[in-house]
Amino acid sequence: MDRQLGLLADVRIVAFTTFLIGPAATQYLADMGADVVKVEEPHHGPHERHWSGAGTFLNDVSVFFLMSNRNVRSVGLDLKHPDGRQAAIDLCRTADVVVTNFRPGVMERLGLGWEDLRAVKPDLIWACASGYGSDSPYRDLPGQDLLVQSISGLPSVSGRAGGPPVAAGAAIVDQHSATLLALGILGAIHHRDVTGEGQRVEVTMVQAALDLQAEALSYHLNGEGLRRPSSGLATSYHEGPYGFYEVADGHVALSMSPVRLISEALGEPVSLRQLLDPADAFARREEIYDALAPLLRPHSRADLVELLRARGVWCAQLNSWDEMPRDPVVAHLDPIKVIDDPQAGEVRVVGHPISFSSGEPSLRRAPALGEHTEEVLAAAGYDENALARLRDERVVA
Numbered sequence: 001m002d003r004q005l006g007l008l009a010d011v012r013i014v015a016f017t018t019f020l021i022g023p024a025a026t027q028y029l030a031d032m033g034a035d036v037v038k039v040e041e042p043h044h045g046p047h048e049r050h051w052s053g054a055g056t057f058l059n060d061v062s063v064f065f066l067m068s069n070r071n072v073r074s075v076g077l078d079l080k081h082p083d084g085r086q087a088a089i090d091l092c093r094t095a096d097v098v099v100t101n102f103r104p105g106v107m108e109r110l111g112l113g114w115e116d117l118r119a120v121k122p123d124l125i126w127a128c129a130s131g132y133g134s135d136s137p138y139r140d141l142p143g144q145d146l147l148v149q150s151i152s153g154l155p156s157v158s159g160r161a162g163g164p165p166v167a168a169g170a171a172i173v174d175q176h177s178a179t180l181l182a183l184g185i186l187g188a189i190h191h192r193d194v195t196g197e198g199q200r201v202e203v204t205m206v207q208a209a210l211d212l213q214a215e216a217l218s219y220h221l222n223g224e225g226l227r228r229p230s231s232g233l234a235t236s237y238h239e240g241p242y243g244f245y246e247v248a249d250g251h252v253a254l255s256m257s258p259v260r261l262i263s264e265a266l267g268e269p270v271s272l273r274q275l276l277d278p279a280d281a282f283a284r285r286e287e288i289y290d291a292l293a294p295l296l297r298p299h300s301r302a303d304l305v306e307l308l309r310a311r312g313v314w315c316a317q318l319n320s321w322d323e324m325p326r327d328p329v330v331a332h333l334d335p336i337k338v339i340d341d342p343q344a345g346e347v348r349v350v351g352h353p354i355s356f357s358s359g360e361p362s363l364r365r366a367p368a369l370g371e372h373t374e375e376v377l378a379a380a381g382y383d384e385n386a387l388a389r390l391r392d393e394r395v396v397a
Helices: 021-031 063-068 082-093 114-120 145-152 172-195 205-212 214-221 259-265 270-275 285-296 301-309 328-333 373-379 384-392
Strands: 012-016 035-040 073-076 097-100 125-130 199-204 243-247 250-254 315-317 336-341 345-350
Touching (some): 012 021, 012 082, 021 035, 021 125, 082 114, 082 373, 082 384, 172 199, 199 205, 243 285, 259 301, 301 315
Parallel strands (some): 012 035
Antiparallel strands (some): 250 315
16 A cells, blocks of 8 residues: 555644653644644754653654654744744644643643634634643642552552552553544544534543553442452453463463363363362452463463464463564564654654555654744745744744
8 A cells, every 4th residue: 555644634733742642642643644733942842852761862863752753844933932922823823723731821821722722713623631630739740651650540450469569661641641632633623524613622641541440440439349469460350360471481471261271271180170160260360370370381482372272262472572573463563664764864663553444644754843844834824034034033943
């Protein structure tokens, strides 16, 4: 397929975004063809241009920025300067959607809040994300993934009983918040196309963190006293043998399968005979784990998975990140893409997660700071003299 995806080709988004939630949300939409214009501080750019996890830079370019800002255009504007603020308002006047994940109150202080911009464009969609919400008692606190995980209770139900709390190994609340923000924007676009009405869309990280736990929380909220397992079971609410089991060369995950099937695959060992009743699968989940663990340990991952799958047991080998790309299903999906950046060189990133029959999601590099300022402002009505004056006054990059 060589057609560029244009599902959102007629949608213009102006993004006042930083860190991960806002950039990731708008990147999803840019992948689908939306014209996303990222407004950046003109002299040094936002935080994400100068920070990267594990200090990972390619030729002095932040991998964090490269992976979360592809397919967008960059305009450098000094929003604290009256002319820069006016230019931002003029840009928003041309937009279908304005997206921000600045802390609550920042856009309002800049004169770019929901009420400000709907006055100049009544059908505007104004979408925001924050840690705790615009009217929350925590509104001025930092909305950071680990902190929000902690508030939501997620680490308290992860890991083993008696052990320390366990956080997710990735910024899952940030990424899920970004997905929800993009989803909300798409819903608002459809509503506007049907009714002509703009609206305000808001996502909070706390709500996203709770949404990630919706299944387990539903059991807890309806009376089930869940407890963290003391063994390698993976959750507090699935029946055995649900968990990770050590084998000769790593670990294998077993999911929701009858112990009877596993017993048959292993030759019906004596130690499992008292654990075959499906009615006991939850109540005796720790016993099931403890009985299975020594039986599985001598096998290799590949041999055990082949043996168990032949009996219909739900299982998979636990891959490391180095092994993951070679797994047949990952290789088939081909999710790791390469972007050529003029400074960073070849950048490997995770591609857009949705496929469409109408075309391929875009995969253009992240922009240099202010790379598109002149073309974007020219399209908003600024002539060369006005642009020259803004450059001379260092309002734009």
